[in-house]
Amino acid sequence: MDINRIFEINTSSQFNKLTLEIFSFQYDNNPVYQKFCSYLGKTKFNVNAVEDIPYLPIEFFKSKKVLAKNQKPQIVFESSGTTGQLVSKHYVARLPIYEKSYLKTFEHFYGNIEDYCVLALLPSYMEREGSSLIYMVKDLIKKSGNPKSGFYLDNKVELLETLEILDQSAGKAILIGVSYALLDISEHHSLNLKNTIIMETGGMKGRRTELVRDELHSILKNSFGLDAVHSEYGMTELLSQAYSKADGIFKCPPWMSVAIRQTEDPLTSESFGKVGGINIIDLANIYSCSFIATQDLGRVYIDGSFEVLGRFDHSDVRGCNLMVL
Template identity: 55%
Template sequence: MPKLSELEKQIFAIESRLHFNELALKIFQFQYENNAVYRNYTEKLGKSPSNVLNIDNIPFLPISFFKSHNIRSFDKPAEIIFTSSGTANEGNSKHNIADLCVYEKSFNNGFKHFYGNIEEYIILALLPSYLERGGSSLVYMAQKLMEKTNHPESGFYLDDYDKLNSMLNSLKSSARPKHKKVILLGVSYALLDMAENFNINFPELIIMETGGMKGRRKEMVKEELHKVLCKGFGVKSIHSEYGMTELLSQAYSSGNGVYKCPPWMQIKIRDVNDPFCQLETGKSGGINVIDLANIYSCSFIETQDLGKSHPDGSFEILGRFDNSDVRGCNLMVV
């Protein structure tokens, strides 16, 4: 078993599917040995490193465990604890973070993998529900990315739609540096409010939606939501981010609701009637996530999202289990 520092270094240097599979098995062994909750769960399933010899046999921990248990593969105090929005009935997930540097490497490298150099962007964020409650991993990521843009116009807009509208009008004018692209990262319901109340025509703008309606508005079919946003902002497509409190990596969609993962993240689809049976590509089922950046908690998460995967590793979100606590992104039923 390689030293932990060597495992961590390999996460963001994966070059092939074989490399991913080999590293996933090593991280499974590490977490089995160091995460008491995960070890207990895998043992009840009759699984251990001695009989888990390929990636398809690794057990996935139900995401609800982050609400009821302390999921960690380390014994020092957590550097920070991220929390989910939760509900009064369901409670909040808590993600103990051993090393923020790993999270920062994940979202910085993930952004660069899909969008290029962060210095080429201005990032505006419309995330009222996240800013209001605190403890959000999404807000932490957005703040750090804004800092890396090195642009004074990057920033958060709590619920000041008028101010954001003025900023967008300013940035679409000749005042914006020609080499700077603009991303508006927003929770779905807030972006919808903007689209319905302002006449914004900014074809070059990248709209990146996340987080769903958060109970603020009625859920919409994804295609309908994107159609309204495209018309309201004058853009041709809507980008999306798929992430959640319990993960340290994000998948991105550049349109049409098809997401791609960074090299250290994979999606597996399970049978909704048999959570231990994985389905082939093209079939709909529950989404399991392998997030190797989650090395210090649990890298193998059984989510409450529904979707399907494609042969190239991309995937779609089709909805959620009825009893799930809505988090993550694009969880509108289609």
């Protein structure tokens, strides 16, 4: 299969056609996904529409090697977790696909990476190995080519000074930060930024009390002097990201889409505007699984944009007992 076709999608018909092709490929080549589909009575012969494709519960990435046959992983990304807790492992067969996906996604929403100075405040991710977010941000920092781009951990004074210098220079700057670290800054400092994007990646990582996104963004907007706070939505098990430029409304690149499943029946879809479990199609995940049932709650709107409203427990197994596969 020509991988470039994934990143050349321009229409919904192109997306649907390629989605069905990739489903057939993964049914034939991914043993874990094929077995899951078979238990649901789904095969490449009776799935004729995108709406019929089964979504693999994200929990499978904790217990199974979700990887196409005859593929050797170039890298294994791991989710964060407490000691003794099973973590998700994403076996990535071809790193260039991931690199192309996040770069083209950034360009799709923000333009040329070389126009930006990229600053990162991701302490919890830096403290462990195998973070797909760190891999992406490190590469974006490198590709920006700006000498002031880089990671900041405990040197928050230097970070604040750099932000003010960059903002006053009227150049484009973006600060990508985990939520609790951005809040730490907001409690002790006040800025009035005009040319800087503050982007939160979510997550308190057990460091602070969880906040709803509206409350988090309100605090950050007041502290940084901004009209809007941006957000990134991605996860270990995916190779693509969605971005929100305001109000927590996310949009996907053309090779990614989000649908909602009913909370009480994970095999049934939910209508636009209704709250349910988030299902994701990520066509860049071709050698893993492109059809993921997440543990996130959200709603999707008719234009394809979506909100993330929180998480719920056992979303992937409610209504069916397939985790024993």
